[in-house]
Amino acid sequence: MSDNITVIKPLEGPMHGSTRVPGDKSISHRAVLFSAMAEGTSRVSGVLDSADVRSSIGAVRALGAQVSLEKQADGSLAGGITGWGAAGPSQPAEPVDCGNSGTTVRLLMGILAPWDIQVTLTGDSSLCKRPMRRITAPLMKMGARFLPEGRETLPITVHGGGLRPLTYDAPMASAQLKTAVLLAGMYASGTTTVNEPAPSRNHTELMLPEYGVATTAGACTASVTGPAQPQAGEVLVPGDPSSAAFLACAAVLRPESSIQIEDVSLNTARIGFVRTLERMGAQVSVAHTGAAGKEPYGIIEACYTPDLRGCEVPADKIAGIIDEIPVLALVAAHAHGITVFRQVGELRVKETDRLAAIMDGLAKLGVDTWCEGDDLYIEGQPGLQVPEGLEFDSLGDHRLAMTWSLVGLTGKVPANIKDFEAVCVSYPGFLDDIERLAR
Ligand code: S3P
Numbered sequence: 001m002s003d004n005i006t007v008i009k010p011l012e013g014p015m016h017g018s019t020r021v022p023g024d025k026s027i028s029h030r031a032v033l034f035s036a037m038a039e040g041t042s043r044v045s046g047v048l049d050s051a052d053v054r055s056s057i058g059a060v061r062a063l064g065a066q067v068s069l070e071k072q073a074d075g076s077l078a079g080g081i082t083g084w085g086a087a088g089p090s091q092p093a094e095p096v097d098c099g100n101s102g103t104t105v106r107l108l109m110g111i112l113a114p115w116d117i118q119v120t121l122t123g124d125s126s127l128c129k130r131p132m133r134r135i136t137a138p139l140m141k142m143g144a145r146f147l148p149e150g151r152e153t154l155p156i157t158v159h160g161g162g163l164r165p166l167t168y169d170a171p172m173a174s175a176q177l178k179t180a181v182l183l184a185g186m187y188a189s190g191t192t193t194v195n196e197p198a199p200s201r202n203h204t205e206l207m208l209p210e211y212g213v214a215t216t217a218g219a220c221t222a223s224v225t226g227p228a229q230p231q232a233g234e235v236l237v238p239g240d241p242s243s244a245a246f247l248a249c250a251a252v253l254r255p256e257s258s259i260q261i262e263d264v265s266l267n268t269a270r271i272g273f274v275r276t277l278e279r280m281g282a283q284v285s286v287a288h289t290g291a292a293g294k295e296p297y298g299i300i301e302a303c304y305t306p307d308l309r310g311c312e313v314p315a316d317k318i319a320g321i322i323d324e325i326p327v328l329a330l331v332a333a334h335a336h337g338i339t340v341f342r343q344v345g346e347l348r349v350k351e352t353d354r355l356a357a358i359m360d361g362l363a364k365l366g367v368d369t370w371c372e373g374d375d376l377y378i379e380g381q382p383g384l385q386v387p388e389g390l391e392f393d394s395l396g397d398h399r400l401a402m403t404w405s406l407v408g409l410t411g412k413v414p415a416n417i418k419d420f421e422a423v424c425v426s427y428p429g430f431l432d433d434i435e436r437l438a439r
Contacts, residue, residue, distance in 0.1 A: 006420035008408030011438035014256035023048035023237035031235040036060035039085030040232030045078035055099035064090035095120035110180030113144035114187030122155035165190035173319035175200040193223040206294040238297035239264035248302035253410040272320030279311040310337035326403040335380035345374035351397040391416040398425035
């Protein structure tokens with residue numbers, strides 16, 4: 001057996017009862033980054049304490065924001081962040097290391113673009129392979145420069161200053177791209193608009209008004225009018241639906257399970273996985289209980305479903321489930337018939353090539369998968385029997401680590417996961433939380 005293997009054993013019993021999941025990763029990044037840009041001291045709570053969010057915290061500290069967040073009893077971070085405000089970020093002495101976090105580096109490119117400083121952005125070996133041209137291209141149209149010229153990947157140095165507004169038709173639905181352009185647009189005189197081919201998550205549009213910056217948004221378009229300096233705000237981060245998805249899918253697969261996940265974001269741009277599970281015939285439902293600012297939250301309920309069926313997920317719904325496709329693919333492997341995820345090419349440029357990883361992992365389970373162009377097909381096997389001693393490689397990708405751990409947790413024999421600790425990127429307490437639900 002190779003090094004650094006975690007043996008994930010079957011859950012002790014069915015999953016039952018209520019739980020909460022850590023704060024939403026996308027909203028936590030934005031709370032940290034927007035507070036750092038703001039004038040004055042913002043109050044944030046429910047912030048996810050994970051490696052990715054710590055990358056954003058480290059980056060804004062290096063750029064001159066004062067962050068005093070403290071660990072709370074529930075494991076979240078809460079406290080004050082004093083931003084650099086209208087004075088702008090300070091010139092850091094060293095390159096800013098964004099770790100594994102695509103959201104940190106891509107949003108920072110937009111944040112730094114308006115300012116007359118030169119900041120080198122870098123990251124770990126995974127982040128240094130991910131495409132950055134999608135962000136630098138529109139920002140260059142606005143007047144920013146990125147060196148070395150023509151470079152597609154990190155490290156990249158941002159040379160900011162003197163931006164003009166832009167109307168941009170994005171080539172792909174990406175909240176990171178949309179957000180980077182809007183954040184830069186706040187410091188250009190006039191209206192900056194991003195049009196997308198399909199709706200992506202809208203946390204930026206919903207959160208900027210909490211910092212006194214008006215946004216206008218439609219299903220596939222968002223605008224901001226500059227100059228607009230954000231002012232200190234207050235943000236309460238609800239639970240992360242992308243983390244909840246692993247618990248919900250586990251409950252759907254583990255016989256006799258029935259769980260509720262409380263205080264989780266029910267933003268419609270994020271709970272596409274619930275709609276996909278419903279279309280597979282899974283017993284899942286949501287109930288709204290409140291709102292944090294403009295972000296709705298509530299309860300996701302999920303129960304064991306023995307008779308899942310395959311379904312087709314159209315291209316315009318993919319951005320809404322992009323982070324959940326690996327675990328939905330595992331559920332599809334247990335369903336009767338074929339599931340098709342249309343136009344999932346974006347999976348190739350996530351923390352790893354998740355399209356190849358899904359196909360490799362399901363092949364180990366003896367499940368047939370194939371691609372036609374960018375469409376992913378999975379031929380489910382109801383009653384799928386998992387052989388003993390299977391080993392899955394997380395490839396250092398948090399969502400793959402959790403997806404393949406479900407093979408062991410919800411099955412009858414253990415599964416071996418290489419580099420399982422990648423879960424620390426988004427959900428450090430995942431194994432404890434899921435095992436607690438089964439005691
Ligand atoms: C995110 C947007 C998505 C998502 C990522 C977080 C965000 O990426 O996959 O995990 O917080 O804006 P893209 O914008 O590249 O689709």
